[in-house]
Amino acid sequence: MAVVGIDFGTMNAIMGQAERGGVKILLNENSKRLNANMVSFQGNQRFLGEAAAAISRTNYKNTVKCFKRFIGRKWGEPEVMKEIENIPGLKFVPLPDGFVGVEVAYEDSVQTLTIQQCAAMMLCKLSQICASQEHNNGLAMADIVVSVPAWFTHTQRVAMQDACSIAGIRCLRLMNDTTATALEYGIWRSAQKLFDNSKISRVLFIDLGYSSYQVSVVDYVTGKLMVKATTYDRCLGGRDFDMEIAKYVAAEFYKKHKIDPMASPKSKMKLLDACEKAKKTLSPHGVLEANFYVECLAEDIDFGMKITLDQFEELVSPLLDRLVPPIEEALRITSTNSKITPDTPSPHDLSAVEIIGGGTRVASVKRKIAETLGIAQGASPPNWGLQTTLNADESTAKGCALAAAMLSPRFKVKEYAVVDAVPHSVVLSWDKPQMSISNAVPEDDEEDKDDTSNNDSATLFIRNEATPMLRRITFRRTDVFAIRANYAVEESSLLPPGDDRAIGTFVLNIPEAIGKDSPEKIRKIRVHVNHTLSGTVKVESAEVALLPEETAPESEAADSKDAMDTTPIAPDSEQAQDNAANDSKEPTAASETSPDKDTEMKDAPPALSKESGEADAASSKKKPKYKRKPITVETTIIGKMDQRALDAAIETEARMANADRVITETNDMRNDLEAFIYRMRDAILDDLAPFIPESDKSSLDKSLQDAEMWLYEGDGFDTTKSAYQNYLQTLGSKFAGAEARKKEDNMRPELVASFQKKIEQFKQWANSIDENYAHIPDTEKTKVRDAAETQSSWLLDMLDKQGSLAPSEDPVLKCADLQARITETEKLANPIINTPKPKPAPAPAADTSTAESKPSENEVPAGEKSDGNPKPEDKDVDMPDASEGEQVPDADMPDAPPPS
Structure with missing residues (x-):
């Protein structure tokens, strides 16, 4: 299964597949790297990608495109209404939930589709392209990472996730365009040791695409990138x-x-x-x-x-x-100097400015960016001091593919940390409690960090803060209450005009969680909220801490209002590990910013006296162990499809995909029939003519004419796959005899020659006097000779009969019979020819008794050398031990001259 990154652009979609050693951009059926991001409906058929682009001009009323500009957007937003003007002919409609939909003519009726459904159709097409790649062996996409603009709101992000769910593709995360580009830029340079652990390299990325403009400041060290800020203009491209x-x-x-x-x-x-x-x-x-x-x-x-x-x-x-304000804003937020110092940059200097996107190819755009950064002076065209080391069109897709490989269990990738930035500040709010609860005994080493009795909201995630991040918020409640998540009011200008800032609602059912326990036992309510890899807000878990029986408070309850504690979860805590495992293999930003223990939200209390400290130490030994129970959280996210709507959309997509498959197979069968008609029309006048009897030629020609009339003007113009298949089989059977005779005529000479050669070889062997076959009895050789002569006689007789027949008559000498005769003869002859020689008989044992009693003339008696002198005895000689300190003198050679 393929691991793929998708740059889901406004007009084009690009796929990069992670492979060993890098990322490969996948080509579509037209061998293009860019896939037209649109779907078109015509009659009973859908056209996706390049097929939709081919008919988009003539079928503009039923062609849906620019999904990114409408997905997760509500009807009536000023930007939405302006986008509708840019796509003339297509009918946009408001959906019952207030979001944007489209009406298209499909299957002889007008159907209303959500933008999520249309985007899912294109994702399915991309999956088909992936499966069609030769190296994928028909396997579709398994894990993907999809790029989205950094300015996407929470509603747009969950709508994109719904589109992936409808398509049946597992989306590991949504990734901001500029973050994906930064990953593609940094991971290879980090592997080449171009970054330093002790010095930050700051890079400015500028992306001018087809419909939007984004600027991002990213810091690099070895093995890590950190997005510091991202600014944008949603409507400049x-x-x-x-x-x-x-x-x-x-x-x-x-x-x-x-x-x-x-x-x-x-x-x-x-x-x-x-x-x-x-x-x-x-x-x-x-x-x-x-x-x-x-x-x-x-x-x-x-x-x-x-x-x-x-x-x-x-x-x-x-x-x-309009290119200038986002650049200036990004530099201001990060306190970055526009001065570029690639050799020894300070933390606030830029080491490079990388430009991507098709819009940056315009010369005046490059010059304007360089002038804004103050680097145009002294720089020369065409780039004016700006870097273009990345592919302007494909870098985002490649970055997404790398991210997919890092997150997918199908790949093992060298660890590289990606710390993104929160795009918009998130505020949680709730209603104040309507009733008081009893005093509670503090837990071990845990004090309420932020007792804001009068507060009913808190900013949990701040814009440009590191993400992903898991935070904990603590309450004292006994009733069912709701937590509402919204974007901060002060950042409304960063959101699309008309956006109501709402993210979702999380309802906590505390009475259900405590069950039969008394509400007076409630110590605190803890809610863990996660800002995920995809930029969405999610309540990971909630729990209630209950006092044990022996420490339950008496009836002297004091008014204890809503107390709230917002605390980052330590990365090594059990809760953080559990939630991090649900999101990513990548390290969370909490590991960079969170302390190991809860941090106080207010000023620390004064130090305790020695006596009180000792008293507390003594009492701490008797602190009770609290009972924790999970709380059911009912989540409602704005813009996210409920399960019933999602199931209906999945079923609709499956039905449409099946209809597309049937139409494709029907068209293929129709094409096969059409090709057969044209092929036979030429064949009966050319190479097939000798094999058709004269009496049949006119009827066969008429059959082809009738088939052509049926196909173009009769019922065959628009019918089913089975009808085309049956007609093709019927028509083919009329030409089967002539085609079989032609095939026999083409194959027969080669088989006859091969058979004749085999027969001659067997005859020659049977008459051979070769010593290598002398061990084979003559009776066996006679069997081979007789078989060869029999087959030779049969072949000559059949050749005479076949020679008397016209090519248009059915043959008497068939290739199947020839092949059977060859096999039969080989089965008889080969075992005889390959009979192994018998093994030689073993030699008789020699009588050695006489030889042992009489030595030979040349044998030397024991104890004498060959020269007659006595032979020295062989004994073990002890060598001197050099380690004992005695030096062994060199022995004189017998023939050596005496020393002078």
């Missing part, structure tokens, strides 16, 4: 540059012809495509003008003109000015 050119061209066309090409959806699409080409022509440095030409722009009128670089830069000047 490359398409806005196209639109400025289109407005200018439309005005010129109107002056000349008094027709507005922007009023017609088809004319507008033609115009925008031509403007995009003109922008690309003017983007490289040194190009001064572009020719603009469109055929039949409006009412069959062709239009052409020239656009100079000065005109283009003047048109997009307001857009270039």
